[in-house]
Amino acid sequence: KAGVTQTPRYLIKTRGQQVTLSCSPISGHRSVSWYQQTPGQGLQFLFEYFSETQRNKGNFPGRFSGRQFSNSRSEMNVSTLELGDSALYLCASWRGTGDSPLHFGNGTRLTVT
């Protein structure tokens, strides 16, 4: 069974640009979550999508947005990039209900210069 797949693995962008990250969940998983991991702040929850609807949202500015498609694949967009957005962005998926576990991908490393 394939795991959570994130593309691309690495990205380098310039301040002010925008970026789109992609996540393919495990087959059968209806929920996709996004987390930001930085050395200073650790792992922070961005948002969660379930059946194409945003079900939960973290405390990030509106520059961070996401969406989920009918096949459960998800994208995350960051507009007007700032230096502080440099981080590892992790996608995770699970069935969306019950206690089946949350599986993480390997992440996309975003560097903003």
Place this chain on the structure above:
Amino acid sequence: AQSVSQHNHHVILSEAASLELGCNYSYGGTVNLFWYVQYPGQHLQLLLKYFSGDPLVKGIKGFEAEFIKSKFSFNLRKPSVQWSDTAEYFCAVNAGNTGFQKLVFGTGTRLLVSP
């Protein structure tokens, strides 16, 4: 707002030593609790989870954790560590018994096990 505290940022042990990593959370209601592990170069993996029932939870690779509601704690233990347990360990909580919907993570504990 919920928060999770992991008191030990770095732990160094010799093989066969016992391990206990502390985790405290701040939320007064029903919670779901988790420990995740990140081995070098790998993605986060679930070690164990607590949803309800027996407060002593057994996970993979010989790890266990005990939920003590009165202390708001969910400490991770292993009786005898191995070199392969070298990794970073994260405690996480979800408030409101909604499973994995929205996890708040601690800052992590880096464990180094020397052979």
